[in-house]
Amino acid sequence: MKWVTYRGADGERTGVLSGDMVYAMPPGVALLDLIGRGADGLRQAGEDAQGSPSEVVQLGEVTLLAPIPRPPSIRDSLSFLDHMRNCQAALGAGRVLSDTWYRIPAFYFACPVTVLGPYDDAPTAPGSAWQDFELEIAAIIGTSGKDLTVEQAEQAIIGYTIFNDWSARDLQRLESQLAIGQGKGKDSGVTLGPYLVTPDELEPYRRDDRLDLQVTALVNDTVIGSGSTAQMDWSFGEVISYVSRGVTLRPGDVIGSGTVPTCTLIEHLSPTAPGSFPGWLHDGDVVTLQVQGLGETRQTVRASRAPHPLPARPNPDAVPAPRVNRAPARVPYSRGLHEVADRVWAWTLPDGGYGWSNAGLVAGDGGSLLVDTLFDLPLTREMLTAMKPITSSAPITDALITHSNGDHTHGNQLLDQSVRILAAQGTADEIEHGMAPEMFAMTQIADLGPVATPYARDRFGHFDFSGITLRNADQTFDRNLTIEVGGRQINILNLGPAHTAADSVVHVPDVGVLFGGDLLFIGCSPIVWAGPIANWVDACNTMIALDAPIVVPGHGPVTDPDGIRAVRGYLAHVAEQAEAAYRKGLSWAEAADTIDLGEYATWLDAERVVVNVYQRYRELDPDTPQLEILALLVMQAEWLAKRGS
């Protein structure tokens, strides 16, 4: 039998489904009450309902609720160990499980208050940017009892239903650091439905002590994962026997199976193929779970309001590690907008480390040029809002993207559709095929080992990578481009490849301002993603020759041509040291470990020398093995740890 609970004119109603007709019990009879009568009582009630129904309604004309809208309790187990293996691998921690997974069937208590019906909107967890779903099935307890054997536990099951364990992965990761179980990461919702299906209906799918039900999970009608419930490593009988140790199970208690492997988003994160991740759930996404014999749930995700903030307690043991950018600043180096010349502004974000990038604004008559957006949407919104007093009379008409990195492009989507986004062709190509925002999100949750994990959290944990849809250039150019914005002439020069495949600088000749993009890191170490380093040195010479007295770097305080000379000095020094090590026969890793940074050792993010030495070696010996970006990140963390700072 298939049982449903639906919203009737007179409140919640219970009925038996036959074909597409619902044969209802009298008002006031809840499925939970019927379950309490045991399997025979439930069957008898169903036969009575079909024989003399209180009302008969068409399934398509009623709103189905969860079959048991308020279960006495919900426990969710983790019976598919491949789910755990896939999760661990996705987070960079390998597929080998701790022995405990093989010794006890794990479970946690879920929240009965947030049960959702099969077609209800599903709210995101407040404060979460990484909303996920999990396709599971649930067994419903029909017979009260405790200390059950596996066989008794199996007999206690009165029905099955689909179970969606909505999960907030960022909150879950945060809480898991405390190792006291699941909390806000798991209580935004549990979907049950559309029916409670009694075991006799599922007999054709039974293989020994497992049900072999084919399942499919879809987001916006694209298949995310599929499999069979027969893959369970622990049977429901075993899980329920374990759960019942010393605890009385009551009719209506819900026991989830755990996620069928691949039927959740998080398993699709891949440290080696970040581009394949489908992205977390967003407002309006439709999640469909299909289970053979149990039906289908289909729900729209709805964004929740931000939570009321709670101030953190002061941590008496916290050791603040001050990161101060010591480079001389031509204008105060503080977060915000600074006018550096007549109607030319720099937006600076101390301290200039990973993601703390600068941008710029050049205003003319009735139009402005924006130079770059920022690393996430909140940062970019903050900047665009601060620019409003200027852009309300001189709206942004053009935006020049200096290069492809996310800290200069992720905010592009916040620009008005009418804004013409300009970029060098090489930049547009890299944006098209480069690192997805999810890759950065991964550095916030991935387990990269004891050294690199805290390093990655420290460097990337401050940013909010949710909601980013990369908007690419509307118009590209190859080397040079001169444009007029609000009557001002602006010269754009692509001096790459160096930092990336193409690196554009913006020269405003009427006031002598140069925006150098990431060809200039001031007071913090440059990083060579593309090279060759010699080309970057040439780019420095070209910038110096422009003779602009005011120089806005991509990272660090506003500077002057001396700042460009310092960057050139760093690059020449590292290239020379690396080459000397190469001639001595050192491996590139040894060269990075032993390099003497001299006067550049005090620049922030000194560990980037690892990448710079690696790039120099690749120039010297093209057979140097190519490394993934995450591997380079881990090596930077290890370098920093070895240097003891």
Ligand SMILES: [Zn+2]
């Ligand atoms: Zn940057």
